[in-house]
Amino acid sequence: MAAFQAPKLGIGMIFSTALKPFLQRRPTALDVLEIEPQTLWLADDPFDGPFYEFTPAFDMLAELPQKKLVHSVGMPIGGTRRPHPAQLSLLRRVAERLDSPWVSEHLSIAGTPHKAAGFLLPPLQTDEGVQIAARNIRAFAGGVGRPVAIETGVAYFARKAFEMPDGEFVARICEETGCGILLDLHNLYCNERNGRIRMQDFLAQIPLDRVWEIHLAGGQEMDGYWLDSHSGEMPVDLAAFSREVVQSLPNLGALNFEIYDTFLERMAPEELDDTVNELREIWDRAGISRSDAPPAALVPRPATPGPASADWEDGATRAVWQADPEQHPWPDDAKALRLYAKLARSFRGSILVRAMPRTLRYLLLRDGNSTETLLGRFHTARDPRLFTPLEAESFADYLIGEGEDDPWLLALLGYDLAFLRIVRQGKAQLVRFPGDPTTLFEALAVARLPANLPDGPEWEVELLPDGFTLADFTSDAAAL
DSSP states (O other): OOOOOOOOOEEEEEOOGGGHHHHHHSTTSOSEEEEOGGGGEEESSTTTOOEEEEHHHHHHHHHSSSEEEEEOOSOOSSSSSOOOHHHHHHHHHHHHHHTOSOEEEESSEEEETTEEEEEEEOOOOSHHHHHHHHHHHHHHHHHHTSOEEEEOOOOOSOOOTTSOOHHHHHHHHHHHHOOEEEEEHHHHHHHHHTTSOOHHHHHHHSOGGGEEEEEEEOOEEETTEEEOOOOSSOOHHHHHHHHHHGGGOTTOOEEEEEOOHHHHHHSOHHHHHHHHHHHHHHHTTTTTTOOOOOOOOOOOOOOOOOOOHHHHHHHHHHHHHTTOGGGSSOGGGHHHHHHHHHHHHHHHHHHHHHHOHHHHHHHHHHHTTHHHHHHHHHHHHSOOOSSHHHHHHHHHHHHHHTTOOOHHHHHHHHHHHHHHHHHHHOSOEEEEESSOOHHHHHHHHTTOOOSOOOOOOOEEEEEOOOSOOGGGEEEOGGGO
């Protein structure tokens, strides 16, 4: 079978609503938009579904003039959790609608088959790990009906003696499956700065003609690590290195820049212009000095006993989810595990702030720093639920289970959840307050608690769907 030849799509960015002003201001500056479908999905259960997509959002994306690439962010293929058939069916539908030439997913683990860590973690790089990833990639490719590229990940752990080198692991998987590579150069940059592997050594180990796509990004320092935080402009030395690397990538089809919407919203227009112009300069050098040198030969290594992948995933997942490094039996990883746990909890906290803004503001104003302690107890007691409405429901259930009895907080909890339930159920929601909530809403809007809240009579507030119906959500019939 002939090797896949990636079409030359050009430069692009991960799509978010924060990118819209740039697309309006410079409509032809980007050739491609990378779409993360699961950010527009809902689920009744985070692992078993059913799963639903918000169809009007994908209709809007299809109408944008740029080419599209689908980048899955919900089924990392490096671990024992297998790709879910219902998610694959929705992903295939999106890829067909957006005419994505290939679909990418992370060569990472996100937890165990039925528990989430809350953050992407590195897979175990052993012979068993290669076979697990190969099995998942074959299932993923069959489900989406497109060529598949695996994203090279960031790893804050040091490589273990029983693991193969990072690039060899990727090369072995490519050899087993025929998949492509999404070469995340900022992830490699993190790994070099954090002392795991030199970028040049990694590149010498992989088949460069399998690189179909590149990711670039910016990062930041935290707790002695350089983070893949997608937080601004790319480092100057990474940009210079990228100009050299792309020259040896004959099959490169796209060069995409990653930045989270919260950072993009704060980025000055001229900084974003400079970044996009720099992407174009890098792209223009792609493949101009192709090397015929093969990757470093994969030399058989003496077998070194290591753990089973399932045991590795279980310990790492519990260590990160519960912020307890002792759950993972490698003491040298304790510092990295504390960082992973901090990042996972920060991410979960940001989900709640967005999903339950009134509840969280009231808690912060009422309880101050004790709110952080409360969230820490919640994060330890409840595993991550992956989808925003499910995480919010889990937090509400935890608060009530802990004995929360403030009638105004409980009303705000119901109010915030009502908006999420409208999205899933497509019907009006009724919320009861112990009195007229106007005073409370006005005070929260200026970040204060009112001196006095009315004591009755009870108020009922009806929230109505606005601009969509339940029919706008599509589910895979096989999951029902």
